Amino acid sequence: MSSVQAKSRAGFALPVVLVTISILTLIFLTIVVAMDDLYGEIATRKSEAAFQLQALSAEAQFAYLATTEPLTIQGLNVGGSRYEEMRGDAPIVVDPNQLRLIKLDASPYGWSPRKDGSRPDIEVKVQDEGGLLNLSYAPREALVRLFMLAGSDGPSAGKLASEAVDFRDVDDLLMVDGAEAADYSRAGLPPPTNRPFQQVSEINGILSWETRTPPLWRQVVPLVAARPDGMSFNINTAPVEVLMMQFGITKADAQMIVDRRRIEPLYSLSQVGLVGDDEQSYTFPSGRFRFSVVDQRQGIGYSSRLSLTPASRDRPIWVEDTMVQRFKPRAQLSNQTPPAFPRSTVQPGN
């Protein structure tokens, strides 16, 4: 009897050992995998932090230049004379080899933390908001074109545009297809603000936005701004799509304008066959900029909005809407090296 017991105990010991070893191996493997993940995570965080440091340095550099250098019809003229700024949109001769101009039409610039001119790691772009479609004042027809570009059909685009205009105009008079306070009250929604849009996101508050959200809205948002304090528009910095929406022109005509302003800035609408309001400025940058920094190889980007507030004694520039985004890295980079982002030419003590 005792020998049988001993045998069965011996037969039991092997599986126990095997199970224990398996469990230990599993635990060990789990730890190894976790450590590997952790190292990967640390490396990602480290490169992200390095990128953000560069992005914020570039942003600080631009903020400094924007508040100290003259804003001209061509862009931010780093090292230029203030006299040029005072003359408004008079022509300025800039040697293109000096590369001291920061164009405000989202032209790419290379940013490198080193000053030795080695290949820049990241790309910086500045887009003047004066060249974007201004939700606060854009004419109804321009809004119709905007919503159609965002994928709405004609009737939906027309209705959304009418509702947007009713939402921002001070009166309570209904446009055809529009909506005013009574309609919002019936739908259980907050009333229209009856003032120009202060933020692009306010558009989500119009009556049928929920039921008729334009399918490609997220894709067109970068072309849209809300500038309640400015009715100007800048044909020198507007992307092709915005020129098409603002003036109702064809893509070919809009492209012609962009090609032409690359040679020389435009000084009037009539120069390119456009018609506008005589009281408004159409060729000068606004004081609000979309700033972006991208590292294509790492697949990471930073963006913000900078607003000049020359009347503010305490704060000459505001930085808002900062965002860091990840996207699919691009292995093949363009062979063209963009011009270096200009640095300040002012020497301490000058």
Ligand SMILES: [Ca+2]
């Ligand atoms: Ca209204």
